[in-house]
Amino acid sequence: MFIAVSVLSLVVSPSLVAQTTVESVDVDMVKRIREEGLERSKVMESISYLTDVYGPRLTGSPLTRIAGEWTKDKLTEWGLENAHLESWGPFGRGWTLEGSSVNLIEPHFTSLIAYPKAWTPSTPKTIRGEPIYLDATTPEELEKFRGKLGRAIVLISPPREVKAWFDPPATRQTDATLLGLANADVSSPRRRRPDSSAAAVSPSSPASPASPEQPSNATPASTDSGASPASNPAAAVASATDAAPASRQVGPRGPQSLQNDKWQLAYDEGAAVVLEPGRGDGGTVFVASATLPRRADPARDDRSPSEGGNPFSRGPRPWATDPPTIIPQLVLAAEHYNRIVRMIQKGAHPKLEIDIEAQYYDGDPNSFNIIAEIPGTDLKDEVVMLGGHFDSWHAGTGATDNAIGVGVAMEAVRILKTIGAQPRRTIRIALWTGEEQGLLGSRAYVADHFGSVKVPQRGEPASGSDAPRERQKPTYELKQEHEKFSAYFNLDNGTGKIRGIYLQGNEAVRPIFRAWLAPFADLGATTITSSNTGGTDHQSFDGIGLPGFQFIQDPLEYDTRTHHSSMDVYERIQEDDAKQASIIMATFVYQAAIRDEKLPRKPLDGEVITAPSIPAPAETAVLLSPPVVAPVVPLPALEAQPVGQ
Numbered sequence: 001m002f003i004a005v006s007v008l009s010l011v012v013s014p015s016l017v018a019q020t021t022v023e024s025v026d027v028d029m030v031k032r033i034r035e036e037g038l039e040r041s042k043v044m045e046s047i048s049y050l051t052d053v054y055g056p057r058l059t060g061s062p063l064t065r066i067a068g069e070w071t072k073d074k075l076t077e078w079g080l081e082n083a084h085l086e087s088w089g090p091f092g093r094g095w096t097l098e099g100s101s102v103n104l105i106e107p108h109f110t111s112l113i114a115y116p117k118a119w120t121p122s123t124p125k126t127i128r129g130e131p132i133y134l135d136a137t138t139p140e141e142l143e144k145f146r147g148k149l150g151r152a153i154v155l156i157s158p159p160r161e162v163k164a165w166f167d168p169p170a171t172r173q174t175d176a177t178l179l180g181l182a183n184a185d186v187s188s189p190r191r192r193r194p195d196s197s198a199a200a201v202s203p204s205s206p207a208s209p210a211s212p213e214q215p216s217n218a219t220p221a222s223t224d225s226g227a228s229p230a231s232n233p234a235a236a237v238a239s240a241t242d243a244a245p246a247s248r249q250v251g252p253r254g255p256q257s258l259q260n261d262k263w264q265l266a267y268d269e270g271a272a273v274v275l276e277p278g279r280g281d282g283g284t285v286f287v288a289s290a291t292l293p294r295r296a297d298p299a300r301d302d303r304s305p306s307e308g309g310n311p312f313s314r315g316p317r318p319w320a321t322d323p324p325t326i327i328p329q330l331v332l333a334a335e336h337y338n339r340i341v342r343m344i345q346k347g348a349h350p351k352l353e354i355d356i357e358a359q360y361y362d363g364d365p366n367s368f369n370i371i372a373e374i375p376g377t378d379l380k381d382e383v384v385m386l387g388g389h390f391d392s393w394h395a396g397t398g399a400t401d402n403a404i405g406v407g408v409a410m411e412a413v414r415i416l417k418t419i420g421a422q423p424r425r426t427i428r429i430a431l432w433t434g435e436e437q438g439l440l441g442s443r444a445y446v447a448d449h450f451g452s453v454k455v456p457q458r459g460e461p462a463s464g465s466d467a468p469r470e471r472q473k474p475t476y477e478l479k480q481e482h483e484k485f486s487a488y489f490n491l492d493n494g495t496g497k498i499r500g501i502y503l504q505g506n507e508a509v510r511p512i513f514r515a516w517l518a519p520f521a522d523l524g525a526t527t528i529t530s531s532n533t534g535g536t537d538h539q540s541f542d543g544i545g546l547p548g549f550q551f552i553q554d555p556l557e558y559d560t561r562t563h564h565s566s567m568d569v570y571e572r573i574q575e576d577d578a579k580q581a582s583i584i585m586a587t588f589v590y591q592a593a594i595r596d597e598k599l600p601r602k603p604l605d606g607e608v609i610t611a612p613s614i615p616a617p618a619e620t621a622v623l624l625s626p627p628v629v630a631p632v633v634p635l636p637a638l639e640a641q642p643v644g645q
């Protein structure tokens with residue numbers, strides 16, 4: 001039953017032909033979705049399996065594949081069709097932590113809170129010794145440590161100041177913040193997600209590939225945070241400011257350069273293990289992947305993704321199949337790290353005992369996305385997609401980042417199957433891996449199924465053009481499925497309930513989303529913002545002109561406590577919020593699947609080439625073009641590592 005709600009709107013079609021229309025909402029189905037999702041929810045059960053039983057889900061790890069099989073089987077059990085793990089790659093090596101112990105053993109014993117960074121190797125044996133604190137604040141001071149770091153335990157960063165929590169760690173959007181979003185100008189892209197390393201892609205900009213959520217720890221702020229400053233501009237700035245006052249006092253080359261010099265020295269001299277203070281306090285530690293030094297490569301493309309740079313050109317990755325040597329490295333709870341520094345400074349000669357056991361998996365360099373469908377009816381060759389990233393970092397169990405997004409998307413399709421929804425278009429759920437390393441899984445899927453974009457590189461003339469790069473336009477190579485696509489809806493901003501949606505610069509969808517949100521005003525989801533948000537998988541779609549959207553959510557404890565932290569665990573999921581998000585996701589997907597037209601699109605600004613499509617068979621490896629994993633280079637000389645954007 002379709003009932004037109006009272007939303008009469010001027011819809012601007014892609015061809016900019018104005019027409020008056022009424023966006024219909026199937027209020028009977030919305031009612032049934034609400035009942036099923038609020039009264040018989042399975043979202044918390046799904047999330048418990050994804051975290052307690054199958055977490056963490058680091059891309060490439062054996063446990064992630066087991067989790068993927070469980071998810072595929074669960075979707076099949078719920079009646080979805082064509083559920084499969086769709087291979088993409090090559091990604092690189094898998095990695096699993098098998099043991100870790102860090103203790104203060106002299107002058108007395110204390111066990112310390114510490115987590116190895118992902119893809120760190122085992123220590124060859126248990127390491128015992130008095131650590132060396134690299135308290136240099138200038139390159140000249142650092143030189144005094146040359147020749148002293150071989151086989152040493154190195155404290156590589158300044159201590160972090162840990163302040164009292166005068167503000168609550170959990171917050172919701174306020175009327176003021178929602179009003180700010182509603183009034184936002186599309187010309188000022190909003191980095192809604194504080195950890196989105198990929199700058200928001202402006203509607204007029206070419207589809208920039210996104211950079212990893214956590215590209216590296218090799219900067220002062222990210223070193224102390226375990227999360228890249230790019231991916232968390234506000235928090236990382238605060239963190240760096242609060243945490244590393246000494247590092248801001250260095251000479252003309254700046255603190256980041258000095259921190260890189262410290263890492264280079266540790267690698268050059270063969271330090272036994274490197275320790276950093278983590279962002280977080282009270283037992284929460286933020287941890288991501290191991291820091292590698294970088295080759296000074298003049299040909300390297302250091303432009304940010306928002307400038308059209310390719311994040312995968314930026315040096316070796318610790319998960320590469322043929323990586324350079326990696327020094328064992330851990331992130332300590334800030335309070336424990338600070339204490340050791342203070343003991344050293346007071347001449348107390350602390351001695352540490354460190355043991356790391358880790359396992360690499362080199363058998364299959366490919367990873368996978370999880371795909372399943374509810375087939376459509378009269379428009380079944382067209383598709384509406386929903387999802388979120390399946391992978392996580394490794395210190396917690398990846399609950400708010402992003403078992404919640406997976407659980408909500410799974411719940412949305414479970415609700416629709418359970419109430420017998422008959423969508424006109426095919427509804428396809430997609431759960432990505434490799435997101436934390438740079439939206440790799442979704443980018444691979446989009447390239448394989450819908451198309452890709454070529455952005456002129458620095459110094460590279462556009463085809464037959466002498467125009468400067470800023471004036472050059474990208475080339476879109478689109479597959480025929482591009483035309484059959486309606487929309488993708490993503491959830492990846494933590495456990496907070498949905499408060500609205502980002503238009504991603506696509507004003508034509510505003511009246512449509514206004515109508516779809518209308519039934520959820522009582523649940524707090526009312527805001528539509530012109531601004532963009534970045535840092536997650538909807539960008540892979542948006543980047544080639546496909547409508548891809550991310551919801552506005554309440555931040556809750558995302559930046560303060562859970563995102564990429566050791567305490568990103570089941571308890572941090574808020575059940576009522578998860579249920580609310582599930583029913584809104586189900587409604588958006590269903591409405592998109594039953595309306596007469598596909599969702600309107602933003603125009604593509606560039607040359608468009610539509611190629612005949614040759615669908616890749618499922619269950620086979622899909623090689624990407626261009627390859628997304630950077631070529632591996634030998635252990636290099638270090639230079640300033642670009643902080644993500």
Ligand SMILES: [Zn+2]
Nearest residue numbers: 389401402492
């Ligand atoms: Zn995430």
